[in-house]
Amino acid sequence: MTRNNETPADTPLLKVEDIHISFGGVAALTGVTFEVKGGEIFSLIGPNGSGKTVMMNCINGLYRPQKGNISFDGKLISGLSPHQRAEMGISRTFQKIELFSGMTVLDNIRLGRHIHLKSGILSSCLYVGKTAREEIESRKFIEEEIIDLLEIEHIRNHVTGMLPYGMQKRVELARALALNPKILLLDEPLAGLNLEEVEDMARFILDINEEKRWRVTCVLVEHDMGVVMDLSDRVMVLNFGEKIAEGIPHEIQDHPDVIKAYLGEVEELYVTRR
Amino acid sequence: MGYLPCGIYHEYYKQDHAWWQTRFVYVKMVLLVLVLILFPYLVSPMWLSVAYTISYYILACMGVQLLIGYCGQITLGHAAFVAVGAYTSAMMVLFIPWPKLIVDWGLAYPISMIAAGIAAGMWSVLFGLPSARVKGFYLIMTTMAAQWITVPFIITQYVSRIGGRGHYFSLPPGTVKLGPWVIDSDVKVYYLSAALVVLLTLVMANLLRSKVGRAWIAIRDNDIAAETLGVNIVWYKLVAFFVAGFFAGIAGSFYVTALYFVSPEHYEWFFSLMWVGVILIGGVGSLHGTIFGSMFVVLVFKFLEMTIIPMTDMFPWFAMKLIYIKESAFGLAVVLFLLYEPNGLSYRYWQLKNYFNLWPFSY
Ligand SMILES: Nc1ncnc2c1ncn2[C@@H]1O[C@H](COP(=O)(O)OP(=O)(O)O)[C@@H](O)[C@H]1O
Numbered sequence A: 001m002t003r004n005n006e007t008p009a010d011t012p013l014l015k016v017e018d019i020h021i022s023f024g025g026v027a028a029l030t031g032v033t034f035e036v037k038g039g040e041i042f043s044l045i046g047p048n049g050s051g052k053t054v055m056m057n058c059i060n061g062l063y064r065p066q067k068g069n070i071s072f073d074g075k076l077i078s079g080l081s082p083h084q085r086a087e088m089g090i091s092r093t094f095q096k097i098e099l100f101s102g103m104t105v106l107d108n109i110r111l112g113r114h115i116h117l118k119s120g121i122l123s124s125c126l127y128v129g130k131t132a133r134e135e136i137e138s139r140k141f142i143e144e145e146i147i148d149l150l151e152i153e154h155i156r157n158h159v160t161g162m163l164p165y166g167m168q169k170r171v172e173l174a175r176a177l178a179l180n181p182k183i184l185l186l187d188e189p190l191a192g193l194n195l196e197e198v199e200d201m202a203r204f205i206l207d208i209n210e211e212k213r214w215r216v217t218c219v220l221v222e223h224d225m226g227v228v229m230d231l232s233d234r235v236m237v238l239n240f241g242e243k244i245a246e247g248i249p250h251e252i253q254d255h256p257d258v259i260k261a262y263l264g265e266v267e268e269l270y271v272t273r274r
Numbered sequence B: 001m002g003y004l005p006c007g008i009y010h011e012y013y014k015q016d017h018a019w020w021q022t023r024f025v026y027v028k029m030v031l032l033v034l035v036l037i038l039f040p041y042l043v044s045p046m047w048l049s050v051a052y053t054i055s056y057y058i059l060a061c062m063g064v065q066l067l068i069g070y071c072g073q074i075t076l077g078h079a080a081f082v083a084v085g086a087y088t089s090a091m092m093v094l095f096i097p098w099p100k101l102i103v104d105w106g107l108a109y110p111i112s113m114i115a116a117g118i119a120a121g122m123w124s125v126l127f128g129l130p131s132a133r134v135k136g137f138y139l140i141m142t143t144m145a146a147q148w149i150t151v152p153f154i155i156t157q158y159v160s161r162i163g164g165r166g167h168y169f170s171l172p173p174g175t176v177k178l179g180p181w182v183i184d185s186d187v188k189v190y191y192l193s194a195a196l197v198v199l200l201t202l203v204m205a206n207l208l209r210s211k212v213g214r215a216w217i218a219i220r221d222n223d224i225a226a227e228t229l230g231v232n233i234v235w236y237k238l239v240a241f242f243v244a245g246f247f248a249g250i251a252g253s254f255y256v257t258a259l260y261f262v263s264p265e266h267y268e269w270f271f272s273l274m275w276v277g278v279i280l281i282g283g284v285g286s287l288h289g290t291i292f293g294s295m296f297v298v299l300v301f302k303f304l305e306m307t308i309i310p311m312t313d314m315f316p317w318f319a320m321k322l323i324y325i326k327e328s329a330f331g332l333a334v335v336l337f338l339l340y341e342p343n344g345l346s347y348r349y350w351q352l353k354n355y356f357n358l359w360p361f362s363y
């Protein structure tokens, strides 16, 4: 039931070509093209409102670009709906937390296993044999692989809406990871966390990306430049919906256009919390 | 989620998934079944009809609870699906030239009941289709359309005139036969109703603790997140409409045996509204709530009748107004619950249960 994520390095897992999308005449993305290779951490940075979240929504299918193609794992996915893309192995977290806030942590994570449960409606009515077995297996997976990794044993039966913000972010990561995805889109996973929580979260992201068991490719949107520079294999910079730079972290750091784009936010660029 | 009694904890995941996690609960359930079986011997016959009316409400409201309480799809036309079930079942029993074997074995009615469930389920899916596109207020309008199109129009104008009958189909004694039993007394109707309630409650509870139920609840709580996690929300909404309609169809088919006839006035819009009220009173998003709400409403109606009917000798005026008094009392009850106990009766039950479970360390 575990997915093998050994995509050969250096082949593009995600290919985004010439994306255009606008809202009521305001362009949010214009002609953005990039590739994410299997196994890497690819960061998306840019000032507020530059279209990072819109790009995540396009990849995961919540938004349909007016022009451009997205392919994943060698298949064109532009026409698929979000749930179909989830089944292909695209998972994500949200900038503004989107948990099922009335449910317990465990039930939230159980929903992350949805696509892996195969029993039909009729057998669910009876809850015997396969359905029951599948539920137990799924529970085992959640406990041993997810809850253990992300260190949330102590809150598994808590209602998520009542948890502190930092914990909610972690539960969202747990739920996204429960899909056993090939690619994980992380939209500002560190925003609003305190120092200790940032360190934990950064470590989890690295674990998920590097551990042989997972090897999940990550697309990371983040403002904390210290973390971005440390974690990323490659970085792409958006400004007003246009791609202005792409490269390995230290190229980006010194890129004149990037510094210009962040003018006024220059301090923020070099502020690190670590 | 409730708490386990003090001092009890699990070593295996399997235990945590079981319904009845302690011996005490097993004993409680066995007692409950015993009470259901012995009920006709414990009470005066008058209460049998109260009991099977409660069952009828539970069966009908289970679908309303599923749609509103678990899937977040507000429906105000559920009586239409109950009506489809009742008419399907009654007409199949009456008009199909059943082979002798099936009649002898008493299979016509059970077959018609399943057909009633399927027909009502599909009819419900038809009116659930707009839920793929619209939410909230607009969906309410389409479910109301189900009521108006089905009951006053199709059923009253056309279906109930089939065979040249005037207003209703009556089922001659002995036609409703379930295997070897002819359902011809209140006791038998009661047992049939109790069996159906137990069976369908188990089915619903199983659905709710499996993949399907979690998908429904996810759609209710956050449809964007649900879709992102791979839940095909359109499909699961339609499944919810089908299951809700199926339960309504079974309810309608069952109630035919209690009434011995079907007629459109049993499926008026008031019932659609009332069943929503029942789950508000009992508790939205709770299976217990469906049961408590049905008991509460039917019993309140019964007590009103019992207090008002003796008074009609003195005040004949009451006899005329009984139905309005009932409806006003119902409206008042819903308002009071919304104001003072918005979580419904099931919440009170839950509090009480946890109080005893956590005793003596109830903090
Ligand atoms: N659903 C929407 N409707 C209208 N405008 C939107 C919508 N989503 C995003 N935008 C606009 O697109 C631009 C990019 O937003 P976003 O991607 O959220 O920025 P960020 O890079 O900070 O994540 C902003 O100007 C925003 O107002």
Ligand SMILES: [Mg+2]
Pocket (backbone or CB within 6 Å): A052, A053, A054, A095
């Ligand atoms: Mg954003």
